Amino acid sequence: MNIISRLSEPKPAAAGHTAQVVPCPAGPPVLEARAIRVGLAGRDIIRDVNLSLQPNEILAIIGPSGCGKSTFVSTLNRMIHHTLPTAKVEGEIWLNGGLVFPSSASAADLRCKVAMVFQRPNPFPFSIRMNMEFALKANGDRYRPGYADKIEQALRSVNLWDRLKDRMNDVATRLSGGEQQRLCIARALLSDPDVILFDEPCSALDPVSCTAIETLIQDLKQRCSVIIVTHNLAQARRVSDRCAMFWLRDGSGEVIETGPTDRIMTAPNHEITRAYINGEFC
Amino acid sequence: MSERRHLNRHHRRAGSDRMGRADRLIYLCFLMVVSLVFLTYGKVIFDIASQGIGQINLSYLTDAPRQSGRAGGVFPILVSTVLVLAIAVAVALPTSLAIALYVTEYLAQGSALSSLFRSSMLILASVPSIAFGLFGSSFFAQFLGLGTSLLTGGLTLAVMIIPICAFAFVEVFRLLPTGYRTGAYALGAGKARFILCVMIPTCTAEIITVVLLGTGRALAETAALLFTSGYSDRMPESLLDPGRVLSIHIYDLAMSIPGGDRMAAASAVLLIGLFLLISSVGLYFSKKAHP
Ligand SMILES: Nc1ncnc2c1ncn2[C@@H]1O[C@H](COP(=O)(O)OP(=O)(O)O)[C@@H](O)[C@H]1O
Ligand SMILES: [Mg+2]
Numbered sequence: 301m302n303i304i305s306r307l308s309e310p311k312p313a314a315a316g317h318t319a320q321v322v323p324c325p326a327g328p329p330v331l332e333a334r335a336i337r338v339g340l341a342g343r344d345i346i347r348d349v350n351l352s353l354q355p356n357e358i359l360a361i362i363g364p365s366g367c368g369k370s371t372f373v374s375t376l377n378r379m380i381h382h383t384l385p386t387a388k389v390e391g392e393i394w395l396n397g398g399l400v401f402p403s404s405a406s407a408a409d410l411r412c413k414v415a416m417v418f419q420r421p422n423p424f425p426f427s428i429r430m431n432m433e434f435a436l437k438a439n440g441d442r443y444r445p446g447y448a449d450k451i452e453q454a455l456r457s458v459n460l461w462d463r464l465k466d467r468m469n470d471v472a473t474r475l476s477g478g479e480q481q482r483l484c485i486a487r488a489l490l491s492d493p494d495v496i497l498f499d500e501p502c503s504a505l506d507p508v509s510c511t512a513i514e515t516l517i518q519d520l521k522q523r524c525s526v527i528i529v530t531h532n533l534a535q536a537r538r539v540s541d542r543c544a545m546f547w548l549r550d551g552s553g554e555v556i557e558t559g560p561t562d563r564i565m566t567a568p569n570h571e572i573t574r575a576y577i578n579g580e581f582c
Numbered sequence: 583m584s585e586r587r588h589l590n591r592h593h594r595r596a597g598s599d600r601m602g603r604a605d606r607l608i609y610l611c612f613l614m615v616v617s618l619v620f621l622t623y624g625k626v627i628f629d630i631a632s633q634g635i636g637q638i639n640l641s642y643l644t645d646a647p648r649q650s651g652r653a654g655g656v657f658p659i660l661v662s663t664v665l666v667l668a669i670a671v672a673v674a675l676p677t678s679l680a681i682a683l684y685v686t687e688y689l690a691q692g693s694a695l696s697s698l699f700r701s702s703m704l705i706l707a708s709v710p711s712i713a714f715g716l717f718g719s720s721f722f723a724q725f726l727g728l729g730t731s732l733l734t735g736g737l738t739l740a741v742m743i744i745p746i747c748a749f750a751f752v753e754v755f756r757l758l759p760t761g762y763r764t765g766a767y768a769l770g771a772g773k774a775r776f777i778l779c780v781m782i783p784t785c786t787a788e789i790i791t792v793v794l795l796g797t798g799r800a801l802a803e804t805a806a807l808l809f810t811s812g813y814s815d816r817m818p819e820s821l822l823d824p825g826r827v828l829s830i831h832i833y834d835l836a837m838s839i840p841g842g843d844r845m846a847a848a849s850a851v852l853l854i855g856l857f858l859l860i861s862s863v864g865l866y867f868s869k870k871a872h873p
Contacts, residue, residue: 382767385690408770416768422761425784434779438771484765491770 328397330355330525331376331414331495336391338371340384344552345371349391351544351555353495358517358526360536360561363546364581368553369529372546373497376527377414378407396494412439415488419500421480423472423487428464431472431487439491454486458516478509485516496520498528502535514539533577537565545573630854634847642848647815651835651845656852658817662732662825663801663856665818666811669736670743670800675793678744682751683777700752706745712805714742719809733821735811742806743796750792754785787868794864798857804829828853 329352336349346368353359361369374380375389378401393401400410423431432451441447455461460482464470472483481501488496498517502510517539520526530536536543543564545557557570568574575581645655681699689696718738719730728734758781766776782789812824813834826834832849835842 377768379764379768382764406772408767408772411768412770418761418764418768420761422759422765424762424765424780434766434771435769437779438766438769438775440770487769 327355329353329394330357330396331527332394333372333376334392334394336372336375336389336393338368338375338380338384339388339390340386345387346546346553349553349555351558353525353527355525356521357542358521358528358540360540360543361527361529361546362531362533362536362543362576363553364548364576365531367546367548369546370499372553373416373499373527373529375401376495376497377411377416379411379416381407408438412491413493414495414497415491415493416497416499417481417484417488417501420504421477421484423475423480423483425471425473427469428472428475428483429468431483432490435487435490441490450490454489455483457489457519458482458486459512460486476509477505478512481505481509481513482516485513489520493524495525495527498526500529500531503531510535533565537561545570545576547572547576627854630847630850633844634849634851637844637848638851646817647831650839650842651815651831652839652842653845656828656831656849658815659826659828659831659849660852662811662818663827665732665821665825666735666739666807666827667797667800669733669821670739671793671797673737673740674743674747674796677740678747678751678796679782679789681744681748682755683781685748685752686755687773687777687781700749703745703749703752707749710805711742711803714738715806715809717741718806723810729822730810730812730824731822732811732818732825735807735825735827736821738806738810739800739803742803743800746799747792747796750795751789754788754792755781758784790864790868794861797860801853801857801860802829803827804833828856 332352334350337347338345349372351359351372361373363369371380371384371387374383375391376393380387380389389401391401392399395410395413400414403410424434426434429451432454433447436447436450441450452461452465455464460479463479464483472480475483481504485496485501501517502513505513514535517526517528528536528539540561542558543561544555545564545568546553547556548554549556557564557568557573559569564573565577568577642655643660644657646658647656648654681703685696685699689699715738718734718741722728722734722737723730728737762780762784763776766780771779807827807830811827811830813826813830814824815826815831816823818825828849832846832853835846835849839845
């Protein structure tokens with residue numbers, strides 16, 4: 301009841317910068333989170349988060365550690381049920397105009413459409429080929445003769461094909477950190493997702509690999525939308541179209557400001573965002 | 583000033599000297615304990631081997647025992663041993679895997695039921711084997727009517743090692759890197775696919791090691807088998823026949839057959855050999871699983 305009534309009101313401050321020029325065509329959003337609240341052990345980890353994602357848009361989620369950024373993105377593909385099984389999630393999540401949370405539809409199907417790449421590269425300790433085939437099978441793809449082509453395409457789109465085509469039987473965990481992360485991105489691309497969630501994809505990588513990943517994320521914009529959680533403001537500035545600033549208020553994470561990256565980085569509306577951007581909390 | 587420096591240095595030297603002495607003392611203690619242990623085990627093995635190895639030849643392995651085991655071979659006993667072990671592992675492996683998967687993947691971590699499971703596994707793992715023997719003879723032999731048989735013995739051993747294996751499997755699965763779990767689910771895999779295609783394959787080496795541990799425990803078992811698979815040294819004709827396993831053969835020769843010592847030692851050598859064989863096969867497979 302409570303959520304419904306809150307939904308029918310005009311959206312609060314979080315989405316209140318409609319006067320600003322948005323660089324993406326403002327059509328129907330690919331993904332929309334409405335009034336998300338995550339409670340854990342009697343405390344709200346995040347509260348009243350409203351965010352939407354346009355087609356072919358890169359949204360950066362910025363903010364200090366512990367303000368619930370990871371928690372928020374993990375609600376978007378319901379991974380939170382695995383990472384925080386006791387958390388209580390409220391609110392609504394819409395994907396391409398369909399309600400995906402709360403929903404009785406399978407979380408697995410949702411995760412094929414809303415893929416996720418983690419902070420630590422997490423390939424399985426199998427061969428590169430088996431890692432890719434696992435993803436295809438998990439997507440429900442039963443047409444084995446098509447596997448080789450799809451795997452090649454996915455590895456090409458993360459610029460790994462030329463390097464790995466003769467090493468497909470090598471164990472994936474023996475690759476370098478950057479290659480592992482790109483393999484994980486390729487693995488996530490196999491289901492042809494509408495949205496890819498990146499949770500600090502570069503924080504375990506060296507700067508060179510990091511640049512490669514950033515370039516890749518910008519290329520991904522051609523085929524899907526991206527949400528990237530990052531501590532690194534320079535990275536947000538480089539890759540994103542829009543930023544959402546998370547902040548901890550009374551022990552709960554909230555979105556205090558969203559807007560085009562250029563404006564957030566140069567002329568933020570919120571006092572805290574301005575201080576954060578200028579490094580005044582260091 | 584120079585005097586003070588001298589004093590200082592002297593002091594430090596003395597200190598480091600004392601540390602050196604303590605280090606050496608601790609090292610000597612360890613060395614003593616380790617050599618004592620090695621000597622003890624070495625003596626045990628040497629005694630058994632020197633008594634037993636002379637008796638072992640091809641006909642010992644292929645003949646039936648004569649004069650209650652004082653002469654002849656151990657062929658029917660080897661057959662019974664292998665059959666009882668095979669039944670025990672065939673039942674215990676899937677059962678304990680199922681228990682462990684249920685506890686780690688289906689029960690909420692830290693829930694009351696999950697900790698109840700774990701503590702009861704731990705308690706059951708330390709129940710003396712004679713208790714399982716009594717249970718086996720009253721439940722499998724009498725209640726289910728399987729009689730004193732290889733099947734009863736194998737099932738009793740299975741019941742005995744299931745808690746050990748299940749507890750160990752839970753620990754193995756808990757140590758699985760969380761990235762594998764989140765990685766698989768984020769790709770849209772279901773629980774079954776995660777378990778069958780990620781969990782079991784990545785833990786193969788550990789699963790084999792745990793099963794070997796259980797097999798070793800079962801191989802050495804006498805108390806649980808005395809009332810269940812029996813001590814008839816004839817060749818079993820079906821799984822419902824009684825049969826004598828190697829450890830009971832050793833026990834019988836050593837305790838109740840006058841002049842059976844040398845043959846007991848021979849069987850003990852065989853038992854150790856069998857265990858080494860099982861272990862190396864397991865090791866081979868676990869090496870293959872984790873190249
Ligand atoms: N496993 C957990 N158990 C209890 N609390 C947790 C757990 N994981 C996260 N939290 C809480 O959720 C808050 C937000 O965490 P997180 O979403 O990881 O923040 P961020 O990604 O912004 O650094 C943290 O302050 C922490 O207190
Ligand atoms: Mg985080």
